[in-house]
Amino acid sequence: MRVLELFCGIGGCAAALPESAEVAAAIDINRGALAVYSSNFDHPVEVRTIESMETPELRKYQADLWWMSPPCQPFTRRGRYRDDRDPRTRAILALLDPIKRIKPPYIIVENVAGFSGSRTHDLLRKTLDRAGYEVEEHYLNPAEMNIPNYRERLFLVAGREKLNPLKVKRRKAKSLASYLDPDPDARLMVEPEEIEKYHRAIDIVDVNDPTDITACFTSAYGRSLVRSGSYLKVGDNELRRFSPTEILRFYHFPKSYVIPRGLPLGSSWRLLGDSLSVPSVQAVFSQIPGL
Numbered sequence: 001m002r003v004l005e006l007f008c009g010i011g012g013c014a015a016a017l018p019e020s021a022e023v024a025a026a027i028d029i030n031r032g033a034l035a036v037y038s039s040n041f042d043h044p045v046e047v048r049t050i051e052s053m054e055t056p057e058l059r060k061y062q063a064d065l066w067w068m069s070p071p072c073q074p075f076t077r078r079g080r081y082r083d084d085r086d087p088r089t090r091a092i093l094a095l096l097d098p099i100k101r102i103k104p105p106y107i108i109v110e111n112v113a114g115f116s117g118s119r120t121h122d123l124l125r126k127t128l129d130r131a132g133y134e135v136e137e138h139y140l141n142p143a144e145m146n147i148p149n150y151r152e153r154l155f156l157v158a159g160r161e162k163l164n165p166l167k168v169k170r171r172k173a174k175s176l177a178s179y180l181d182p183d184p185d186a187r188l189m190v191e192p193e194e195i196e197k198y199h200r201a202i203d204i205v206d207v208n209d210p211t212d213i214t215a216c217f218t219s220a221y222g223r224s225l226v227r228s229g230s231y232l233k234v235g236d237n238e239l240r241r242f243s244p245t246e247i248l249r250f251y252h253f254p255k256s257y258v259i260p261r262g263l264p265l266g267s268s269w270r271l272l273g274d275s276l277s278v279p280s281v282q283a284v285f286s287q288i289p290g291l
C-alpha cells in the first residue's frame with residue numbers, strides 16, 4: 001500500500017500507519033513541521049505548496065491512498081467560517097481536478113466538524129461522486145475510545161473499490177495521571193495574574209477527578225488561555241500547561257516519537273495543535289482493504 005501524505009504536518013498519519021505501508025512522499029509547506037517529521041520517519045518529504053503540484057507529478061507517485069489533512073481554520077469560528085473565500089482552501093480545491101483525472105484508489109480527508117456542509121465539502125463530494133467513489137464520513141473522537149482527550153474530527157473515506165466496515169477500538173481506560181510527565185518542566189506553570197484574569201474561561205482538569213477529560217488542544221495553546229486546551233490543577237491556586245510530550249501521549253503517538261530537543265515550547269504546541277489523534281486515524285485505516 002503506497003500512501004501519499006498531503007498536508008503531512010508532523011506526521012499524525014505516518015504515526016498511525018502499519019509498517020507494511022510505504023509513504024511515497026510526505027508534503028507540507030511548513031519547514032518546521034517537516035523537520036519534526038523527518039526526525040521521526042525516513043519517508044521522503046517535500047517542502048512545497050500542494051497547489052503547485054500538477055496532475056502528472058501527482059500521478060508519478062502511483063499512490064494507492066491519498067491522505068489529506070488540509071488547514072481547518074476556514075471551517076472554524078476563529079477563522080470566521082470563510083470556507084472557499086479563505087486562501088487556505090486553495091490547496092484542497094486545487095486537488096479536485098487531479099482527483100478527477102487520476103482517480104487514486106482510496107482518499108481520506110480529515111478536518112474539523114465545521115467542514116461538513118461547507119461549499120468546499122460540497123465540491124469535494126460532487127467530485128468524488130462523479131468519479132465513482134463510494135464515500136463514508138465519520139465523526140471520531142478519542143474521548144469516545146476511553147482516552148481522556150476530546151478531539152472530534154470529521155473523516156471522509158472514499159474508495160473506488162468497496163470499503164471495509166469501520167472498526168473503532170475502545171482502549172483500556174487509563175487514568176489522567178498515567179499521561180503525565182514524571183518531572184514536569186517549571187516553564188509550564190501559568191502565571192498567577194493570568195489565572196486571576198481568565199479563571200472563569202480556563203478549562204481546568206484535576207488528576208483526582210477520574211471523569212475529567214482534557215479539551216481539544218489547538219495551535220493557540222500556550223498563546224491563549226481560552227478555548228485552546230486544558231490546564232492541570234497542581235495546587236490550591238496553581239495551574240500548569242500540558243507539555244508537548246504529554247499531548248503526544250494523549251494523541252497516542254508511538255513511544256519512540258520525539259519532538260527534537262531545542263524546539264521552543266510555543267512551536268511544539270503550535271504543531272501539535274494541528275495534528276491528529278492516532279487511534280482515530282487507525283480507525284479509518286480499518287476501512288481500507290490492505291492497510
Ligand SMILES: C[S@@+](CC[C@H](N)C(=O)[O-])C[C@H]1O[C@@H](n2cnc3c(N)ncnc32)[C@H](O)[C@@H]1O
Pocket residue numbers: 007008009010011012013027028029030033048049050051069070071072088091271274275276
Ligand atoms: C491541519 S494541519 C495537518 C497536520 C497533520 N495532520 C499532522 O499530523 O501534523 C495542515 C497542514 O497543512 C500545511 N499546509 C497549509 N497550506 C498548505 C499548502 N498550500 N500546501 C502545502 N501544505 C500546506 C500546514 O503547514 C499544516 O502542516
